[in-house]
Each structure stands twice: as structure tokens, then as C-alpha cells.
Amino acid sequence: MKKVSAYAPASIGNVSLGFDVLGAALEPIDGTSLGDEVIVEQAGAFSLTVSGPFAHKLPADPDTNIVTRCYHYFCDALVKKGVEAPVVALTLNKNLPIGSGLGSSASSIVAAFHALNVYVDSVFDEDTLLTMMGALEGQISGSIHYDNVAPCYQGGMTLMTGAPSPVTVKLPVIEDWYWVACYSGISVSTSAARDILPKTVPVPTALTFGRQLGVFVHALHAGDATMAASVMQDVIAEPYRKSLLPGFDEARAYSMTNGALAFGISGSGPTVFAVCNDKQQAQQIAGWLDANYIQNDDGFSHVCRIPAQGAVAKS
Template identity: 35%
Template sequence: MKSVRASAPATVANVSCGFDIFGFAVASPADEVVVTLTDKPGVVIREIVGDGGRLPLDASRNTSSVAVIEYLKAIKSEQGAEITLYKHLALGSGMGSSAASSVAALVAINHLHGEPLSRKELLPFAMESERIACGSAHADNVAPSLLGGFVLIRGYDPLDVTSIPTPEGLYATLVHPHLELKTEDSRRVLKASIPLKDAITQWGNIAGLVVGLMKPDYGLIGRSLKDVVAEPIRSVLIPGFDRIKEEAVKAGALGCGISGSGPTIFALSTDEATAQRVGQAMQAQFTDLKLKSDVYVSEINNAGAKIL
């Protein structure tokens, strides 16, 4: 039998204005897996560490194993696999927890088979595992975790994913309050349609963020990190959100918003010292609300998932 250990990083999806189309990877936290090839067909989850017993060991219901099952079908392999999953991302955190598990497992199984598929070719299998997790095969978490960097999902039919260059020295701050929000619940509260005025505002911010990242133009990035579609509705699910966002900008952040479906809040800054200061300011607000929280600061992670 052959085994390999792989990790896949947390991600920030939506990135304010880019609901379901933007995402970027951070350095930590990251999920890890050990995948072992077997001669017996079928995928088995041997153990899950760090989830408090909450995730299913049933291979048909866990994102890491579902991704591997779909992969093995696609390459027509008669071998099976055993998976040990080490969860370092909190469940329902808004940091792409389910995506990190599936991506780490995919990178591992592809490596064990001699990497017959490219990273982009692995995306559909990771997306299928997201369907198991939240009912929607979206790519805004799995794509940046798999590919690294800042990613645009231009369309799904056919799948069209591209990377957006980011300025060197752009730092992300993630503050995760010890709350849990299920993605399906956060999606359920959204409206089925939006006014044309809001759509035009959102389109302008999406374009502005892309241009700001590529030029780079930090002022334009900051002005574009605004969401008039999902954030006004979802923010009520996160205690103290408006004040936290205000304090992040006061501390020097370019902008601040909800990471994925929340409750984690992200901010972007132009250097590490500012990003650390922003994290302290945001965490202080959660502390005032008697909520414990974790702070993560890193540059945009351009490597994505990796073999350890």
C-alpha cells in the first residue's frame, strides 16, 4: 500500500461584492488528510480527528471521500482508498471547511495515481462534494483552495475559472468568532431577485475589485469591497458586524466583509503590521460581546493545496 499526506487551506469566498464568483486562499488554517491506496475497490474513512465526532464516517456523506469516489470513477481505477482526515477548520465557519477536506483528499489521491489530471481538472470532483455539504455544487471555495491565489469563477456552464493576479504584500485578516452558521441556512435567507439599481452597483464593485487587484490600485480595492446583495441580509446573523467592520477600517483595513456565509469576517490590508492591528481591533469587538474568537493573518496564499 502507498500513502501520502496532503493539506488544503482555508478560503474566503464571495469577497464582499463577488457572491459565488470570487474566492481567495489564505495560509492557515488548513485541513490535512492521509490517503492510502488499497487493492480493494471502494473508499473508506478510517478516522476523523478534530471534529468532535460530528462529521459522518459514511464515505457517501463526507466531502473528502465523495471527492475521491468521483475521482476514481473518472479515471476508471479499480483500486480503492482509505482516508484519515485531520480537521483544523471549524465547521460552519465560513472559511471553506468542507472544501478544504475534499481538496486535500483530491490532491492526495491524484498524487498517488501519478497526477494524471491537472488541478483544474480536479475541480468538478471537489464541486460535487460541495453539493453533499450544502446542496449546491459551487466552486468559490474549492477553486482557490485547489489552485491557490485569488480566483474568479466566470461561469458554470461550462465551468470557466481563472486566476486574478494580486499585489505583493496584500494581507488578509480572518477573525472567526466561536459561532457556527450553516451555509444552507445563510443561503436560505437571501432574496431570489434584486433591484436593478443594486445589480448595477454590484457589477461596478466587481469590476472595480478586479481592476484594483491587477493595477494595483489600493484605493480602488477599498472602494470596491462593498456588497449590496448578500451582506445587508446576512450581517444580522453575526453579532456586532457593523461595528466590527467600522473598527477594521479605522484600524487601517482597505475593506472588510463576511467570509463566505459567515460568521468569520475578513479584511484586506496593505501590509502585515496593519493586518495584525486590524485583527486585534476586530477581535476586541467580539470580546466586548463576550464571544471568543480566533485571528488568522497571512498574505494571499498563491500555492493552494500541497503534498506534505
């Protein structure tokens, strides 16, 4: 019987200075699987089974699960292309916490679409799949944005173009950097985190945002790690969203005092990230965040790199 599985990694949306237009995939250096997996198998009737450490956080009704919605959206797209939609059984291994700021919904969406596409011999190209992924992500967050689905699917650090094709471009990464990601254990709704933001941005703030993003992209291409780190401040969302994150200011202060080059909120939070160019410093910061930023038993920290490859499928 035909069977395909796909793994999609966690991701950092915004990366502080790139609100809704910049994202990066994450891969723990200790080999931990920090991402969701979807398995597609031939079946006589559609079904969805959910397992994994965070399965209990999802709605009990499989019809409301985003992976089920991905399947129906994918089948509708196949029919429009004149391709017969497959009847399959899906399994979601939910390894990422909900509302964590690690691209949890994006990981499920990317794994589902990637597995389904490979199952039907890659009917859809990358940009088409990304557009589909963005549409499903928008159903959850309330607006279409690619800063999680793009790096999750493509790997690396991605910049959104705003064009139908290519949807994204890949940016160089600073190979010496370690990324400490710490999930506090609480949940922050993406839509709630968007609602807390002001509806307009002052001109000086917009100018700072544009300057920082431009300098950052230039610095990555130039391989100038010092310049890249110097502009990694969030002037759009962090001043408002940090009120949703208990202990954020203390975590930032400790990290920046102990070797971090930059510190920020991953996506909508509550996960925070610190950028370091020294592995030992990164591990020290991760240990402190474990002891002081985590709120409950669901929390965790990982020292990560940005992987060149995103979602991976196998059959």
C-alpha cells in the first residue's frame, strides 16, 4: 500500500526586524525533532488520527483539525486540475505546542501539503503549494502571511516578495550563529497577538523598520555578522506583545548581558529567541531560560541552527 510521510520543522516568524516578511527554520543541534509529521496512507475512506505529545491540545473533532482542512483544500485543487483526488488515511504526529510562536500550525500545514503532494507525484509546483499553505495559515491567524510556512517548507531564512511568483527568496545565513529558542509553556493566540497591535504605524517607526530590514539583508549578503546583529530590534510588534509574555524583560536583560547578540519574540510568542556566536554561551542562556522563563512542564529550550532544508518527505 502506498505511504508517504513528511516532517516539517519549527520556525521563527518575523525574526524581530521583519514583521510578516521574514522567517527562519529551526533545527536543534542535539538532534531533537522539533516539528510536526504527517503520514499519508492509501485507504478506503478518509480518516485522521492524531498522536504526539501535544495531540491532547487539539480539538477532539477531526473535522475541525487544520490537517483535515488541508486535505479537502488539496483535493479541491486537484479536481480543478483534472486530477482524481485520492482517498487516504492521515496521521498527524503533533510535536509542537499550540500557540507557541514556533510556527505550530504552519508545521502541520506544511507537512500535510508536502506529504499529499508527494503522494500524488508532485502535481503542484513550489509556489503553488506555498500559496495553498498561506491560504490555510490565514484561516487560523486571520490574515495570509508566509513568514512561518515559507521557511518551514523551504528551509533556511526566507524573505517574502509580495509577488505571486516567486513567493519568497532565500537569504544567506550567518553560519556561526546559534539560535536559542525557549518556549515558556503558556499559549498565545496569533489572532490575539495581532489584535494587540496598533492599526497604524508612525512614519519614524516605518522608516526605522525599512532601514533595519534593508541593512539586515545587505549584511547577510555581505557576511557581516556584526552589522546584521546590530539591527535586530523589533520596532513594530515587540513593544506591545511583550506584555503577553511574563518575564520577557528579565530574559532579554540576562541574555544580552551574557553574550547574546540579539534577543526577541519568535512570531507572536511566547517563545523567545537569543542569537549567539558561541555555543557555550548559547547553552548557558538556554539553561537560564529553562530555570527562569519557563512557566510550566510544557516548556522547553533548544539550541538550534538554521537548516538549509525545510520539509522532508519519504515514501
